[in-house]
Amino acid sequence: MKHRSFFWFFLPTGLAMLLFIAMPIVSVIIQSLYAPHESVLITVENCGPFGCTEETTIDQEATRALEEAKPLGRFVGLDIYRDRGHLAFAELREAWQSGQGIRGVIDTLGNLPFYRAITFTLVFTFTVTPSLIVLGLLIALAVNSLHRHLKGLMIFFSLLPMIVTPLIGSLILFWMIDSRGILGTALQSIFENPDLSLKASSELTWLVLIIYGIWHSAPFAFVVFYAGLQTLPSDQLEAARIDGATRWQQVRYVVIPHLMPLVTFVALIQLMDNFRIFEPIVGFNASAHATSLSWIIFNDLAGETRQLSAAATTSVLTIIGVAILLSPVLVRTWREYRGSYR
Amino acid sequence: MKGIHSMIASGVALMLAASAASACTISARVSIVGNEFPAIQTIGAQAKECTGAEVSTNLTKDHQTINVPGMQGNPAEYTSAIIANSSIVALMNEDVIRPLDDLIEKHGQGLKPSQLITIDGKVMAVAFMANAQHLVYRADILKKIGVEAPRTYEEMLAAAKMIRDQGIMENPIGGAYKAGWGLAQEFNNMFLGHGGRHFKAGSAHPNINTPEGIKTLEMMKSLSEYMNPDFLTHDNNETNAEFRAGNVAIMNMWGSRAETLVTADGVSQEVIDGFAIRGPMTVDGGTTPASTLWWDGWTVAKNIPDDEAEATFIALMHAIRPELMEDDGIARQAVWLIDGYKPTSASAGVIEAAEMKTIPYPMIPYMGLLHTALGNELADFLQGKESAEQALSDVEAAYRAAAKEKGFL
Numbered sequence: 081m082k083h084r085s086f087f088w089f090f091l092p093t094g095l096a097m098l099l100f101i102a103m104p105i106v107s108v109i110i111q112s113l114y115a116p117h118e119s120v121l122i123t124v125e126n127c128g129p130f131g132c133t134e135e136t137t138i139d140q141e142a143t144r145a146l147e148e149a150k151p152l153g154r155f156v157g158l159d160i161y162r163d164r165g166h167l168a169f170a171e172l173r174e175a176w177q178s179g180q181g182i183r184g185v186i187d188t189l190g191n192l193p194f195y196r197a198i199t200f201t202l203v204f205t206f207t208v209t210p211s212l213i214v215l216g217l218l219i220a221l222a223v224n225s226l227h228r229h230l231k232g233l234m235i236f237f238s239l240l241p242m243i244v245t246p247l248i249g250s251l252i253l254f255w256m257i258d259s260r261g262i263l264g265t266a267l268q269s270i271f272e273n274p275d276l277s278l279k280a281s282s283e284l285t286w287l288v289l290i291i292y293g294i295w296h297s298a299p300f301a302f303v304v305f306y307a308g309l310q311t312l313p314s315d316q317l318e319a320a321r322i323d324g325a326t327r328w329q330q331v332r333y334v335v336i337p338h339l340m341p342l343v344t345f346v347a348l349i350q351l352m353d354n355f356r357i358f359e360p361i362v363g364f365n366a367s368a369h370a371t372s373l374s375w376i377i378f379n380d381l382a383g384e385t386r387q388l389s390a391a392a393t394t395s396v397l398t399i400i401g402v403a404i405l406l407s408p409v410l411v412r413t414w415r416e417y418r419g420s421y422r
Numbered sequence: 423m424k425g426i427h428s429m430i431a432s433g434v435a436l437m438l439a440a441s442a443a444s445a446c447t448i449s450a451r452v453s454i455v456g457n458e459f460p461a462i463q464t465i466g467a468q469a470k471e472c473t474g475a476e477v478s479t480n481l482t483k484d485h486q487t488i489n490v491p492g493m494q495g496n497p498a499e500y501t502s503a504i505i506a507n508s509s510i511v512a513l514m515n516e517d518v519i520r521p522l523d524d525l526i527e528k529h530g531q532g533l534k535p536s537q538l539i540t541i542d543g544k545v546m547a548v549a550f551m552a553n554a555q556h557l558v559y560r561a562d563i564l565k566k567i568g569v570e571a572p573r574t575y576e577e578m579l580a581a582a583k584m585i586r587d588q589g590i591m592e593n594p595i596g597g598a599y600k601a602g603w604g605l606a607q608e609f610n611n612m613f614l615g616h617g618g619r620h621f622k623a624g625s626a627h628p629n630i631n632t633p634e635g636i637k638t639l640e641m642m643k644s645l646s647e648y649m650n651p652d653f654l655t656h657d658n659n660e661t662n663a664e665f666r667a668g669n670v671a672i673m674n675m676w677g678s679r680a681e682t683l684v685t686a687d688g689v690s691q692e693v694i695d696g697f698a699i700r701g702p703m704t705v706d707g708g709t710t711p712a713s714t715l716w717w718d719g720w721t722v723a724k725n726i727p728d729d730e731a732e733a734t735f736i737a738l739m740h741a742i743r744p745e746l747m748e749d750d751g752i753a754r755q756a757v758w759l760i761d762g763y764k765p766t767s768a769s770a771g772v773i774e775a776a777e778m779k780t781i782p783y784p785m786i787p788y789m790g791l792l793h794t795a796l797g798n799e800l801a802d803f804l805q806g807k808e809s810a811e812q813a814l815s816d817v818e819a820a821y822r823a824a825a826k827e828k829g830f831l
Binding site: 117135138366 | 537552717788824
């Protein structure tokens with residue numbers, strides 16, 4: 081394509097990307113470097129139904145003057161990145177110097193909101209993504225070998241978990257696994273332990289969230305792999321069968337290599353999706369046991385006092401996290417592209 | 423279909439009759455955002471009776487997250503936010519509500535002085551109801567074990583132990599300990615009951631890692647041992663559901679929910695008959711109840727034209743007119759601060775809370791940040807993962823980081 085026609089062809093997409101992707105990122109980065117002005121506090125008398133008290137309040141006129149002079153707030157550089165709510169450098173240094181060695185640092189990490197959240201996020205991402213790829217492949221192979229009259233129905237049912245809105249799906253499961261719910265009671269009688277509660281222990285809550293994540297996303301992998309199976313050249317399979325390949329060998333040496341580009345695609349999308357895990361934590365009321373970066377952003381914005389700069393900082397850290405996570409896959413795709421171009 | 427039609431018709435007729443009885447005419451748009459409990463639904467419905475211009479309401483549990491953004495624009499989307507003593511602070515901090523003195527002089531006859539929320543000499547909100555958390559219990563169960571309604575948390579624990587030991591209920595105590603706002607609120611109650619103060623006098627420095635703070639956490643931990651093991655996921659709704667299902671015998675619950683607690687479908691007769699309320703309990707030999715007093719009130723937005731502000735004020739004055747107190751159904755919905763309100767049986771707990779000199783929830787600019795930090799950091803202690811000192815020092819550290827960012831420290 082000529083450069084000129086490429087330019088005009090790309091212009092609308094480029095503009096949209098600039099407007100909807102680049103600008104918000106720039107705005108979030110700027111927000112994370114600024115914090116609100118120091119509040120000018122005054123003591124005043126407040127009266128209400130329960131009598132009068134001396135209380136502290138914000139001096140609106142003085143604060144407004146500050147804001148008008150510098151509408152962005154005060155520049156704090158990377159201070160918010162370094163504070164306890166985010167990368168917590170001071171706390172980590174202190175733990176390192178406390179003389180308890182690596183054990184002390186790990187304990188401190190487990191106590192800092194950002195590192196707690198990233199631990200759960202990474203465990204979730206790296207257990208759910210491979211599991212759902214394997215499960216999705218198994219379902220696709222199973223459905224593909226069904227009689228054609230049954231296929232349509234089975235595809236529909238296999239897709240259901242993905243159709244359910246994550247928040248609703250997790251809420252429904254939340255009630256089912258309640259110690260008085262149908263699954264919770266069933267588990268209690270299976271394990272003969274009337275005190276068993278999936279919601280009361282962190283480990284079990286993590287397990288439930290991971291199972292939910294696989295349940296919810298496996299249909300996506302299934303539908304992609306199923307589409308891929310339809311393009312499988314039948315002569316290759318026949319040749320393999322004539323050579324005496326077992327069903328497992330056919331899958332291992334013919335089907336999986338054929339689907340490999342799709343596996344990369346599903347892994348890419350799901351790594352991104354699972355890294356942003358949010359709704360299940362809200363739906364399962366799991367914030368006492370498991371948090372994620374997205375949940376921290378939500379929590380900063382949902383309090384009575386909104387912390388925009390803290391939320392912006394966590395957003396930037398999330399973007400960096402996604403970039404690091406995707407870099408191996410992206411590098412590989414780029415190499416393949418370069419290879420095929422030559 | 424016919425049934426629905428006639429219902430709508432009679433509903434419309436009723437509304438017409440009501441608006442004819444006490445006319446309310448406005449000349450500009452009114453838009454109200456607020457919480458969704460029954461008393462506030464009534465306020466919204468009453469304001470909508472006004473004619474002459476459009477009155478819209480958005481009553482939702484998430485009002486706190488949308489009221490500030492919805493009032494920051496100019497002109498603001500919402501002309502009024504219904505708030506409480508905790509949430510007015512966010513509106514004050516962002517400077518989005520206007521002083522009401524001129525409007526009160528013009529249209530505010532009939533307001534009692536105690537309804538006026540005055541900050542630095544200016545009226546910023548009009549309160550219409552009071553609220554507090556207080557004791558809700560099953561009189562029949564307590565009779566069975568032969569004790570009176572507990573007046574202290576120590577008595578509550580003793581009663582809970584008896585109920586469990588006698589095999590009546592496995593987890594007799596209810597508590598809205600869901601990690602987040604509710605858990606932090608239960609800490610606040612217990613902390614004030616122990617005589618604690620959240621901040622060092624006259625400053626934004628936190629003051630919770632104290633002997634009072636540790637005793638507070640220890641008491642919460644003891645209580646949680648008699649709660650449903652899932653307590654960290656239970657908010658007010660789930661705790662009430664446990665009470666309705668007959669699984670809970672004693673709990674600390676909001677007065678505004680007392681009236682509807684046993685009216686839901688499927689509540690057994692036993693629970694309905696045994697349901698009883700009392701004022702809040704004290705703790706550790708103190709005299710200050712381990713609870714907080716609240717008022718709910720309405721405000722008028724700052725960034726709107728004067729005619730809209732006036733219309734909003736008129737519509738909301740109509741919504742809290744004293745004649746409403748003659749309607750028994752409405753009167754039972756809350757402890758109204760409106761002239762002409764006569765206490766009902768559902769109000770006994772809140773009124774006793776006020777008489778016992780319960781401390782109002784602190785109306786301080788940085789209290790919201792401390793509340794958020796408490797809600798995030800206390801769950802570890804209640805799960806037995808860390809010590810009380812560690813949990814409290816985590817709360818203070820989390821609060822300090824947030825307060826520094828917001829320019830309070």
